[in-house]
Amino acid sequence: MIHKKSIVSRLKRFWKILGPGLVTGASDDDPSGIATYSQAGAAYGLTTLWTSIVAFPLMAAIQQMCARIGVVTTQGLTGTLKKHYPKPILYTMLIFSFPAIVMNIGADIAGMGAVGNLLFPNIDASFFSVFFTILLLGLIIYLPYQKIASALKYLCIVMLVYFIVPFLYKQDFKEILSATFIPKLTFDKEFVAILVGILGTTISPYLFFWQASVEVEEMKNKKKHIVVNKKIIHDINQDVDFGMTFSGFVMYFIILTTGTVLFKAGIHQIDTVEQAALALKPLAGDLAYLLFAVGIIGTGLIAIPVLSGSLSYIFTETFGWEQGLDKKFHEAKGFYLIIAISLILGLSLNYVGISPIKALIYTAILYGITAPVLIAIILHISNNKQIMGKNVNDLKTNILGFTALIIMTIAAGLLLYLQF
Template sequence: MTGAADDDPSGIATYSQAGAQFGYALGWTMILTFPLMSAIQLISARIGRVTGRGLAGNMEDVLARPVVTALVTLLFVANTINIGADLAAMGAAAELVTGLSAHATTVGFALLSLVLQIFVPYRRYSKLLKWLTLTLFAYVALVFIVPLDWKQLVAGLVIPRINGRAAVITIVAVFGTTISPYLFFWQSAQEVEGIAGRTGAKPLRDAPEQAQGEFHRMRFDTLFGMAVSNLVALAIIIGTAATLHATGTASIETAADAAKALRPVAGPFAFLLFSFGIIGTGLLAVPVLAGSAAYAVSDTRKWHGSLDDKPRQAIGFYSVIGLATVLGIGIDWSPLDPIKALFWSAVINGVVAVPIMAAMMLVVSRRQTMGDFTASPILLTLGWTATVLMAMAAAALAVVS
């Protein structure tokens, strides 16, 4: 689920823009981010499974409460913007195939998402929604159909190139939509909920005999999920490079522009296929975005909250979800086109991720918190490398801006 949610509408728009504007030149970002995003997600899962607490609660062990509150506030703001951008893109995608008002369908998707989150356990309906995300494999098929410039493709995968201000901004967006802060809180919270949902399961600090099997499960789940996520992301970059960039479309301004990349594989159904991908991943990702913010706020406020709870059992938790979703709808009435809003929400995530990742690394290194299950040297190296890389990208963005 985390891997599918990572290729949300913001990801689709960002990867499409990277391919359309720069061709194959930014393919290296996917090769670079795979081990780093896998490490960060493993660290998130490890913290939740070892301690039985969410990320925000654990961060209070290493940082002052006001600092943690500030980080959670940044997460809430970034997630709200991302929710709004995703909803607006879903509305625009629906307008492509139905002709209905994008504003009306945006509000409809927001209400549908809220109703599902409040009245249906996420685990239940996400099993159905995930099949809509299979439409994203049309981009993988696209790679095998359209002619590719193999020399440029291989060079783009192995030679990092950063050409100018626009490339720096796009790289930050790619990093931000790939290594996204909301996924950290989500995966940690899902491990905590997994403890409560399995008979005999306990935090690994209290039941070290369960560690070997649980770490094996987390490694397999995370590496497989992130590999699929990055495979689709790379296919989107390559596919849009071979179609949009190759035919002179260097900037994606609307959902219709982005959908045109799928014409070689879908023909007259390109808009329909694109819309299914945007709507399917959006319906999966919006609950993850709103839920991760609610988990983080609930951790800091010591509220009980879970997407498996009834509303009356977790009033504060669901209030955060409702507030984030309602505020997000306002993005649809902003001057930004939904595709541009998606791209800039990814840039914001790339900046917000830096302090949150640094706090996570302090937590997973702390023996008082993790007991005998602090991260391995390899995991620590990859985690800090990812943090430094994101910080450098954010600093470069500040310079070029």
């Protein structure tokens, strides 16, 4: 009995530690990300499964640095950039981030709307898109930060559906193990494009800004000055590691589902999330289809507040406006107006002739260009004793960080080469 109680109390303590890292990881698997992973599985079977193992430590290292920057400096990544780096770098990030994040939001809203229409065919997809936009805007503006954080945290549970879906279909576990741990590469344009797409989707610049800013929000919410010590850094690292592990598993299981079910059925082209969900229905059954579809809406509900929130943090820190999800609308009008504008612009993309697929391509290009620059800056900040004091990077974090920088720089070069 005592043993059971201690396990329960440990789990409760661990759940309490989880927060920004878990939400950041879950938001990384947004509907547009699911579309990318689904296409990888459909086009190449299980060939890209190993990418989730490679991406995890790189994602975790970058997000840990961003979280530490937020906690140590008590300001977001934009605020640190503004204070310690030339203004052109800051404004360049702003110029590239704004269209990229708005197009990402647009692609996610369109994906949620299309999946809503699949579940309820009598209701038009555009109705669902508008409904989800208004719902999210209302919740973000009217709920206090703690309730938003708690809601996002519990919404992550919805994503567990992706851990079930592959096992509703007969699997060859020997083949899965081989594809997981033995990387296979095909040197053709399409395969390289998929690899670059996976990297761009998993290591996205908006996550860097969100992680740092929301750690500051968490500290503010505790309503007392926190001395940054080893325990706080350890708890933050645990949260980030769990979030990135969770994200990696979701990515892994989506590639596994589409790589076994769709690829083996000869369905090799998936452009949107609703196509992936619909293609599963006759092959893996109604339950797999339903769970996959519900998961897409759940991920959108997590990702869109993170996307719009990160953009708002970037703007408000750049111009020195009042900011924070803990503030009421009248206390931080600029902050909430940026969120509202980003959601409305994202929704409007569907009505001005920019398809979700085009939006994803443009987003990937803009993220691809900015990610290496931002990773280099994050590494520089994290190793700067004047900014970080004794909380600078250790050797392991630097090795992973510089590996991420090299890989993302190569990916950016390949992306630009493939596009132009």
